[in-house]
Amino acid sequence: MYASRPLTLMNTYGRQMEEFQPLEPGRVTMYTCGPTVYSYAHIGNFRAYIFADILRRTLEYNGFEITQVRNITDVGHLTNDTLSTGVDKMEAAARSQNASPWDIARHITEVFLDDAAKLNIEAPEHMPRATEYIGPMIDLIEVLVSRGYAYAAGGDVYFDVSKFPKYGALSGNTIEDLIGGHRVEVGEGKKSPADFSVWRSAGPDKIMRWDSPWGMGVPGWHLECSAMAIDLLGPEIDIHTGGEDHIFPHHEDEIAQSEAATGRRFSRFWLHNGWLQIGDSEKMSKSLGNIFTLSDLADRGIHPLSFRYFTLQAHYRTPLNFSWDALAAAQTGLYRLWEGAAELCQMATSEQPTDDATKFQAGFHEAINRDLDTSVALSVLHSVVGSKLSAGEKLTLIGDFERVLALDLIPMAKTLSQTSGAERTLLRERETARAIRDFARSDVLRDQLRASGVEVKDTPGGQRTIRKDVLPSFRNDDGEDEPG
Numbered sequence: 001m002y003a004s005r006p007l008t009l010m011n012t013y014g015r016q017m018e019e020f021q022p023l024e025p026g027r028v029t030m031y032t033c034g035p036t037v038y039s040y041a042h043i044g045n046f047r048a049y050i051f052a053d054i055l056r057r058t059l060e061y062n063g064f065e066i067t068q069v070r071n072i073t074d075v076g077h078l079t080n081d082t083l084s085t086g087v088d089k090m091e092a093a094a095r096s097q098n099a100s101p102w103d104i105a106r107h108i109t110e111v112f113l114d115d116a117a118k119l120n121i122e123a124p125e126h127m128p129r130a131t132e133y134i135g136p137m138i139d140l141i142e143v144l145v146s147r148g149y150a151y152a153a154g155g156d157v158y159f160d161v162s163k164f165p166k167y168g169a170l171s172g173n174t175i176e177d178l179i180g181g182h183r184v185e186v187g188e189g190k191k192s193p194a195d196f197s198v199w200r201s202a203g204p205d206k207i208m209r210w211d212s213p214w215g216m217g218v219p220g221w222h223l224e225c226s227a228m229a230i231d232l233l234g235p236e237i238d239i240h241t242g243g244e245d246h247i248f249p250h251h252e253d254e255i256a257q258s259e260a261a262t263g264r265r266f267s268r269f270w271l272h273n274g275w276l277q278i279g280d281s282e283k284m285s286k287s288l289g290n291i292f293t294l295s296d297l298a299d300r301g302i303h304p305l306s307f308r309y310f311t312l313q314a315h316y317r318t319p320l321n322f323s324w325d326a327l328a329a330a331q332t333g334l335y336r337l338w339e340g341a342a343e344l345c346q347m348a349t350s351e352q353p354t355d356d357a358t359k360f361q362a363g364f365h366e367a368i369n370r371d372l373d374t375s376v377a378l379s380v381l382h383s384v385v386g387s388k389l390s391a392g393e394k395l396t397l398i399g400d401f402e403r404v405l406a407l408d409l410i411p412m413a414k415t416l417s418q419t420s421g422a423e424r425t426l427l428r429e430r431e432t433a434r435a436i437r438d439f440a441r442s443d444v445l446r447d448q449l450r451a452s453g454v455e456v457k458d459t460p461g462g463q464r465t466i467r468k469d470v471l472p473s474f475r476n477d478d479g480e481d482e483p484g
């Protein structure tokens, strides 16, 4: 055995590496800001969910029991906190598609969950829909108003940031900066430009609106997450995750509301992933219109897990540059791993190892415990495949690493190793032909197997096969030449 280093994580709150210990020994509570279901989640969004999944799986690998909440924001919310320019995205989507926002939310949620499953993202224990938590949200606002942290103004309710001295501690913004700068504009009834809405009034033109002590309206987006987190996980949670674009204002505001209401420290760890960007600097986002979905990737012959592998090649905090070439290269790397694992499955597992399995396992554990260094973890995996370990030990290690990486290495190894009865007959004939050195016949049989979708490789241990007809191939074009 080996002694693993403790799990250390970069805490955005305080901006330093900290050793992770949960509040309750052995159990971790974790909140992940989920999708807003007014249009399809794109692969930039999914980078955040893959990162949260790696975190979750790393915690599990370290023996912790996880309770994770990943909400579904099915209430349309403003593009920003500026009432004058904000647009309710879900209602805009509903109007343009002639459907109700509830229908759209239901459909987009289904597609999201389907895509998450294709990416091997483990389902969280709780996936609350914001529209099912309007009651707890109103309760939370009432607490904030009664404690003097929030005030009503003309059907809207604002959080008074001047009452919360720690406001800005997560993002590094100061209230003076926010007031002095042009980030916020004075909305009607706001005492200070830096105050943000926790409830906003909604007239009859709004399809989604609820009754409240302040009249008909909708909850603020930031408030939704606070209410669901506190309701499902309690006033203090261990880890909160999201994309780095959530640090301000979303997470800053979540902290202010939650801590003002409960008097407790809302989350001890805040983890944020870097953007997936196009070119060298442009963020992939709905508002910029430069987005790709998982189904766009499938149209170009990219397997969903090739995208997962692509994101794991970089550290979660670094920006990741998207290009089709980089994605195709990641797919080649993943296919090589799948084919290597398939070969291992077809080898005798009894040979004596001449390498130390513990060394690799310790290296892997060390990498993921160092703020989730998946890039090093992947290189340990490649080293295992190319090592002098026995096939059996390699497969054991691959299975162990898979608990975190979740790249389907073992199931795909089995799929790629499958042959039909007819193919096995051809393989036996070919083995006989090679034994009597009839190489012309052996080559004919190889071609027949290839036509059937099976590639044969001759090794000192005998023939190995890879099914080539089950994996999509990347197409380096826009698909215009394809029929249909």
Ligand SMILES: [Zn+2]
Pocket (backbone or CB within 6 Å): 032, 033, 034, 225, 250
């Ligand atoms: Zn959130």
